[in-house]
Amino acid sequence: MTEKALRLGTRRSKLAMAQSGQVADAVSQVTGRPVELVEITTYGDTSREHLAQIGGTGVFVAALRDALLRGEVDFAVHSLKDLPTAQHEGLVVAAVPEREDPRDVVVARDARKLTDLPDGARIGTGAPRRMAQLNAYARAHGVEIETVPIRGNVDTRIGYVRSGELDAVVLAAAGLNRVGRIDEVTDFLSVDTVLPAPGQGALAVECAAANASLIAALAELDDPFTRVAVTAERSLLAALEAGCSAPVGALADLLADGQTVKEMRLRGVVGTTDGSTLVQLSTTGPVPETHEAALALGRELATEMLAQGAAGLMGERAH
Numbered sequence: 001m002t003e004k005a006l007r008l009g010t011r012r013s014k015l016a017m018a019q020s021g022q023v024a025d026a027v028s029q030v031t032g033r034p035v036e037l038v039e040i041t042t043y044g045d046t047s048r049e050h051l052a053q054i055g056g057t058g059v060f061v062a063a064l065r066d067a068l069l070r071g072e073v074d075f076a077v078h079s080l081k082d083l084p085t086a087q088h089e090g091l092v093v094a095a096v097p098e099r100e101d102p103r104d105v106v107v108a109r110d111a112r113k114l115t116d117l118p119d120g121a122r123i124g125t126g127a128p129r130r131m132a133q134l135n136a137y138a139r140a141h142g143v144e145i146e147t148v149p150i151r152g153n154v155d156t157r158i159g160y161v162r163s164g165e166l167d168a169v170v171l172a173a174a175g176l177n178r179v180g181r182i183d184e185v186t187d188f189l190s191v192d193t194v195l196p197a198p199g200q201g202a203l204a205v206e207c208a209a210a211n212a213s214l215i216a217a218l219a220e221l222d223d224p225f226t227r228v229a230v231t232a233e234r235s236l237l238a239a240l241e242a243g244c245s246a247p248v249g250a251l252a253d254l255l256a257d258g259q260t261v262k263e264m265r266l267r268g269v270v271g272t273t274d275g276s277t278l279v280q281l282s283t284t285g286p287v288p289e290t291h292e293a294a295l296a297l298g299r300e301l302a303t304e305m306l307a308q309g310a311a312g313l314m315g316e317r318a319h
Helices: 014-031 062-069 128-140 154-162 173-178 210-220 224-239 292-307
Strands: 006-010 035-039 074-081 092-096 104-108 123-124 146-149 168-172 203-208 248-257 260-271 279-284
Touching: 006 014, 006 123, 014 035, 014 074, 014 123, 014 154, 014 173, 014 203, 014 210, 014 292, 035 123, 062 092, 062 203, 074 168, 092 210, 104 154, 104 173, 123 128, 123 154, 128 146, 154 168, 154 210, 168 173, 203 210, 224 260, 224 292, 260 292, 279 292
Parallel strands: 006 035, 006 074, 123 146, 123 168
Antiparallel strands: 074 203, 092 203, 104 168, 248 260, 260 279
């Protein structure tokens, strides 16, 4: 008798289906059980409002979590940057698989890079974080750009460039990689220019805290380095009291000496969306050995950023 299939809850977008499919294959390999995708529509998928208006944090996650708690699915896959920073009672992130490329990328007309966009270029993005850093970049380099708020899936966003409505759009490299469209990128943005969203490029595999055997099986997919990095980034975000619609960028990367990982560097940025003021800091230390040490690293950097005036740059502080 074949074992009952595990039910994986996923959003319906092409990107969500692609990343859930990749996790499903990996889970099937470690458990020896078939995995079926259960498509769930979330409020974030049906609402046409801008993410900043509908609250950002959790809009893509709540319906999946409800299905988990009701036992309609066994586990769910989220883009980690969509996950609220507070731990959800009754659920556990059983695995954070190895991270994809965390960078942001540009898809521009005429194969242009950010540096050779025309003066007055219209650049589409739904993220206040990207707007703040792109506008700061433009100010620093004496160029005029206009950041235009957009929503929609990868097709919709790239469509704005193809139709000539926008000169460029900024997207996450990881998403384009996962849907097989990375060859449309015209420029990979250095993290020195635009720091990604906390957790960008990483996935979270979540299941019921009571399901010990599934937690143990899913743990095989966990990448410890990715987990400490995103834990530090999300701790910074939480300590700044910011939801995922706030203009906060963060990236923890590992500094290696040859094959040996020596240290972890955590960088954070917060700014006004017009780019007129940015608070940008970093800290480097030993790679955190525990979850608590990773949390502490994020909190420490946030404290320094708040001391430099970060709080005043975030608009409405999330409660």
